[in-house]
Amino acid sequence: MDDHEMLQDKPHRTVVRVGDTVRRPLQPWSSSVHELLRYLEGIGYPHSPRFLGIDADGREVVSFIDGESGGAGWAKVVDERGLKSMARLLRQYHDAVRGFRPAAVDGWAGRTAPQADDELICHGDFGPWNLVWHGPRPVAALDWDYAWPAKPIHDIAYALEYVAPFRDDETCVRWLSFPEPPNRRRRLELFAEAYGLESTTGLVDEVIAQQEAVWKRARRLADQGCQPQADWQSTGFLDKTAARINWTRTNRQLFEPAPGG
CATH class of the missing domain: 3.30.200 (Phosphorylase Kinase; domain 1)
Structure with a gap:
């Protein structure tokens, strides 16, 4: 090398x-x-x-942590072994950081309010591209720039947006390495179970809440001239992000149990 x-x-x-x-x-x-x-x-x-x-x-x-990362991560979570391993890694991190109460004199990305008692320092960008993979198993998380205080469910919902995923069929097949449109409800349930959640009730609302929180954070950073958020705003990328939130609201039935089910 x-x-x-x-x-x-x-x-x-x-x-x-x-x-x-x-x-x-x-x-x-x-x-x-x-x-x-x-x-x-x-x-x-x-x-x-x-x-x-x-x-x-x-x-x-x-x-430096050796392994596969970046774009290679998308295919890793198509495999249910990778999906569940990612959830377990997130839980391990949350358990490790529960006792951390930082000074954080320079604040966090897009967040100046102090950490609340029911918050921990979330990774903030826990997607498959930010993990180091050895085969179907993630061994480390990278790129901690967007760590910030939030309830643990924020990281869970952020990850679920990308691994359930909360994207349309064409995006799943063309860009996210799925051979066919995924069973999003099953994947959400598998991730939640592997993390250790007792129920998936309310998870779709949590995904919407984190989508809105991340979008608002990006807009604040763009207004402060931070990059790449300023470019995201000028090129219309943040408008596309807002459209994804609307897609989630419109298609929530893909992720939730059928009435009476």
């Missing part, structure tokens, strides 16, 4: 592997994320990168 590798080369976001480290641009709230990563390292949590400092170019340095 070469000593240097470009992992992501996008405007305003260049991510490079250098040896066994990853160099990433800092965000205004990065010190809060670093506090979280230090906490996870301190308790021996094995499924997150280690924060190693700031390099001479002003980039954060974290440990």
Whole structure:
């Protein structure tokens, strides 16, 4: 393996592997994320990168975790083994972080209010592309930039949006690696059971709530000039995100038990 590798080369976001480290641009709230990563390292949590400092170019340095990630993650969760393993990994993280009460002097992405008693620090972007996979099993979560205080259900609902998924049939087959339109209700139930939820009642409303929360966060960050959110706003991507929320509202029957069922 070469000593240097470009992992992501996008405007305003260049991510490079250098040896066994990853160099990433800092965000205004990065010190809060670093506090979280230090906490996870301190308790021996094995499924997150280690924060190693700031390099001479002003980039954060974290440990490199070998495996498949990015676009490869979509196919991993089509397999029900990967779907359930992802849910279990999320539960392991939530259990690990329940006792964490950070100083978070720089706040979090799109959130300045202090952490409430019934909140923990959610990953905030727990999608299959942000996991490192060994076969059908995720071994670590990456890209903690959007960690923020929220109830655990926020991470659950965020993940479900992408793995149930809350997308139309064409998107599922053309872009998300499904060989045919998925049984969304079954997949939602499998994820919830693997995470440890006792019921799926209210989960669709929770997905809608997190979709709206993430959309509002993106708009706040865009208004502050943060990237890539500012580009999302100028190119109409945030309007498409709003349309997805409407799709969820219109098609909620695909995810909920049939009346009398």
